[in-house]
Amino acid sequence: MLDRRIGPQTQRFAVLGESLSHSWSPYIHNSLFAAAGMDAVYVSITVPENRLGAAADVFRSCFSGFNVTIPYKEKIIPYLDEVDDAVRACGAVNTVEVRDGRLTGHITDGLGMLRAIEEGGVGTDHAEVMILGGGGAARVAGYEFLARGGRVTFAVRDTAKGKRLCEELAATQADGASRLDVCALPDADRACDILINCTPVGMYPHAEGCPASDRALSHCKAVFDAVYNPRETQLLARARARGIPCIEGLGMLFYQAVEAQKIWFGQRIAGARAQSGLYRELLKQM
Numbered sequence: 001m002l003d004r005r006i007g008p009q010t011q012r013f014a015v016l017g018e019s020l021s022h023s024w025s026p027y028i029h030n031s032l033f034a035a036a037g038m039d040a041v042y043v044s045i046t047v048p049e050n051r052l053g054a055a056a057d058v059f060r061s062c063f064s065g066f067n068v069t070i071p072y073k074e075k076i077i078p079y080l081d082e083v084d085d086a087v088r089a090c091g092a093v094n095t096v097e098v099r100d101g102r103l104t105g106h107i108t109d110g111l112g113m114l115r116a117i118e119e120g121g122v123g124t125d126h127a128e129v130m131i132l133g134g135g136g137a138a139r140v141a142g143y144e145f146l147a148r149g150g151r152v153t154f155a156v157r158d159t160a161k162g163k164r165l166c167e168e169l170a171a172t173q174a175d176g177a178s179r180l181d182v183c184a185l186p187d188a189d190r191a192c193d194i195l196i197n198c199t200p201v202g203m204y205p206h207a208e209g210c211p212a213s214d215r216a217l218s219h220c221k222a223v224f225d226a227v228y229n230p231r232e233t234q235l236l237a238r239a240r241a242r243g244i245p246c247i248e249g250l251g252m253l254f255y256q257a258v259e260a261q262k263i264w265f266g267q268r269i270a271g272a273r274a275q276s277g278l279y280r281e282l283l284k285q286m
Helices: 025-036 048-061 086-091 109-119 134-147 157-170 235-240 250-265 274-285
Strands: 012-017 040-048 065-070 095-099 103-104 128-132 149-156 180-184 194-197 223-225
Touching: 012 025, 012 048, 025 040, 025 250, 025 274, 048 095, 048 103, 065 250, 086 103, 086 134, 095 250, 109 134, 109 223, 109 250, 128 134, 134 149, 134 157, 134 250, 149 157, 157 180, 223 235
Parallel strands: 012 040, 012 065, 128 149, 128 194, 149 180, 194 223
Antiparallel strands: 065 095, 095 103
16 A cells, blocks of 8 residues: 655655664654644665765755754765854754755754753743853854853863863854853852753763762752753752752753754744644653
């Protein structure tokens, strides 16, 4: 029997990566498509690095948009026609828009993090944040909080690298330099509205790790952990035991997909109530 879900008008989307056997992206996006009544389908496509350019050409002519995951978030950029301001600041792409054969790169990870935090009942505008880590996820988070008028401190192992990160992000905002700071990880015990873990500490199979000291936790009002395997990290468990509001990383995974669909479809995506229901269903699957 023919699969009538896919026809000549069906819009095609995909996630492009090197190893995608455990990707949740098809489940999330196809669920969002169904909730919005979209005639669209989303698949995983594994591509070796030496075929990345050829794959981009196929997407250009045959797809309406696609996502990019590790290790191609930076490597895809030379094959795109243009990128937005966030990509220029962060140097990475996770969402590509296809319009009239042109590929435009965007990054929605930071927006997904902000949305997850807000859905957890914690405000993000003008927030004082302590970000643990200085890699790609930390950079994207710093950029988005800075854009919302926040003050950002990066707690890193290599403070020289952290200072370079601050200098680069400062150039994206008129008063950015005055709202950015860096400290060594052991000194991440300053008062903040949100403590954000953008390191892999606490991730499976080393789930016993915790990136923040009890002293650091005593100085924050809320905690977000980008790690989502396990869902309840040591960081979240210790914060929760102190009565601190906690937001798990799975929300970032879900809402960065929602933000990608906003780029592809505008306001024709699943509504907020449907999104909340789909997120609850995703939690049941994990």
